[in-house]
Every structure is written in C-alpha cells, then in structure tokens.
C-alpha cells in the first residue's frame with residue numbers, strides 16, 4: 400500500500416499529536432517544528448523529516464510557508480494543536496488556499512483508501528460526530544489526547560525560508576490596549592447572564608469576584624447584544640473557551656452554546672432563580688435563589704471568612 404503523507408505542526412511539547420498521525424494507515428510522518436527544540440526526539444516516534452523555520456514569522460507568512468510545503472509534498476493529513484491565537488489565523492488561510500476542510504476537537508481517525516473517517520466532539524460537546532472526508536484534511540486536537548507509539552527512525556531536518564503571503568495585504572496593525580482581560584487563563588471566574596436586570600447591577604458580581612480574586616465572564620447577550628461588558632468576557636461557542644478551577648454562573652440559563660465554552664471547568668456553581676434552568680443539569684453545586692438576594696449575602700459571608 401502507498402504511504403500516506405502526514406504533516407504535524409507544533410512545538411516540541413505537542414508531540415502527542417504524532418499519536419493521531421500514527422492512526423493513518425502506513426503513514427509517512429513529517430513535523431513542522433515551531434519554537435525550537437531537539438528534533439531527534441521526534442525520531443523516537445517514527446517521524447522521518449523535521450522542518451524548522453529559518454526566521455520568526457507572523458501568522459500570514461506561516462500560512463504561506465505552509466501552503467508551499469503542503470503543495471510541494473502533497474500531504475493528505477495536516478495535524479495541529481487546537482485553535483490558539485496563532486493557528487486561528489494561520490490554519491484557515493492555509494486550508495482555504497489548499498482547498499481542504501478543517502475539523503476541530505478530533506477524537507479519532509480511521510482510514511480506508513483515500514477516505515478518512517474522523518470522529519470529533521460536536522454540538523457544543525454534547526455529541527460525538529463522525530464525518531468522512533476524502534483527499535486532504537486539516538485536523539485540530541489537543542496533543543495530550545493521544546499517546547504516540549515508539550518507533551525509532553532516522554530523522555532528516557530542513558530549515559525553511561519563510562514565504563511572504565500572497566493575496567492578502569496588511570493595511571495596518573494596532574496594538575491591543577494593555578490590561579485587557581485574559582479570561583482563557585483565569586483560574587476563578589464569576590460569570591454573569593441576563594438574570595441581571597440592569598448594567599449597574601453587575602456591580603454585585605464584580606464585588607463577589609473581587610473578594611474571590613476572580614475574573615468576570617459573561618453570556619453572549621451581555622457582551623454581544625446589551626454590550627454591558629466587552630467581548631473579552633464572553634464565554635461560549637462563539638466566545639472564549641475557559642477551563643478555570645471554579646466557574647460560578649450567575650443568572651445564566653445554561654444553553655448548549657454557553658456550555659460549550661466552559662464545560663472543562665473543574666467545579667461549576669450555578670445560581671439561578673428558576674429550578675428548571677438547564678444549567679442545573681451541568682453543575683457541581685446549584686443554588687435556586689434570586690441572585691439579588693444570594694450574591695450580596697455570599698459576598699458578605701466570604702468577606703468575613705476571607706477577612707477582606
């Protein structure tokens with residue numbers, strides 16, 4: 400059987416992704432190593448060729464470099480870690496330019512000839528979906544999900560000269576103001592929803608967050624429709640994905656699109672006046688109470704306990 404060419408893109412700590420590459424029948428695995436590291440390590444897992452970049456690149460030139468590499472080597476499967484700030488721009492450009500679909504949150508991969516059967520988390524993590532794709536496909540998955548099997552090979556390395564992007568012109572760039580919220584990195588989050596009647600009432604949540612040392616998150620209507628908070632706070636399918644130790648949802652109903660952004664939280668506390676709110680089916684602790692009564696009382700109690 401012909402070998403299937405697979406390209407893994409990532410840093411040296413993403414080598415778990417080789418485990419996904421090994422699910423391809425007779426794979427020829429190459430690795431585009433970003434950020435430096437010992438390329439010979441990759442040879443322990445059957446990688447035969449490692450590419451590095453000869454210079455630092457922005458997202459656009461990485462995409463063009465990738466397009467060039469894919470076209471020259473005719474890779475069928477291109478594997479990357481989950482969407483991060485960098486890949487969010489790079490992968491869609493590269494995929495569009497090489498006419499390939501991108502499948503995210505991949506769980507498994509099977510191959511039959513030139514058809515790939517890919518299983519992934521779908522519907523806001525509520526279902527596993529299996530799709531069939533032919534020819535070329537981009538797959539995104541968390542590296543820790545896979546464990547590569549040892550298979551020692553000889554690795555050759557090649558340094559790539561980054562290519563400038565074609566077809567896209569950067570008109571201007573602007574620095575994001577400093578001091579913005581990085582909700583994705585927060586360990587504790589108090590998240591607010593439409594249960595708050597007025598923007599000024601959010602101060603109840605801000606006071607609670609201050610006592611806990613938490614960041615403020617929110618549901619989509621609060622950021623997108625009411626614009627009470629900036630989009631930096633928005634959690635969910637179309638907002639930010641968070642995985643704090645504590646996620647406290649106040650006045651949020653718990654629709655699948657919101658849950659999709661916070662299901663990996665360690666402990667989830669829900670405060671909602673409606674006992675039938677769907678969020679209660681997806682929490683560790685649920686409080687059926689009016690937030691206007693409960694939140695100030697909780698803040699007061701925590702202040703006493705934490706002496707703040």
Ligand SMILES: Cc1cc2nc3c(=O)[nH]c(=O)nc-3n(C[C@H](O)[C@H](O)[C@H](O)COP(=O)(O)OP(=O)(O)OC[C@H]3O[C@@H](n4cnc5c(N)ncnc54)[C@H](O)[C@@H]3O)c2cc1C
Pocket residue numbers: 591592593594595617618619620621633634635636637638639649650651652653654655656657660670671672673676688689690691
């Ligand atoms: C394509 C698509 C993408 C989407 N992406 C996202 C996303 O990324 N993030 C997101 O959040 N949503 C997203 N949504 C919207 C989502 O479907 C819901 O509409 C939204 O999450 C609801 O926000 P909410 O829970 O704040 O408001 P509501 O659904 O109106 O819920 C308010 C909750 O507050 C409770 N409440 C009311 N008064 C009180 C009180 N006094 N005390 C305590 N509780 C009270 C109510 O019982 C209710 O459960 C998306 C929708 C679509 C179609």
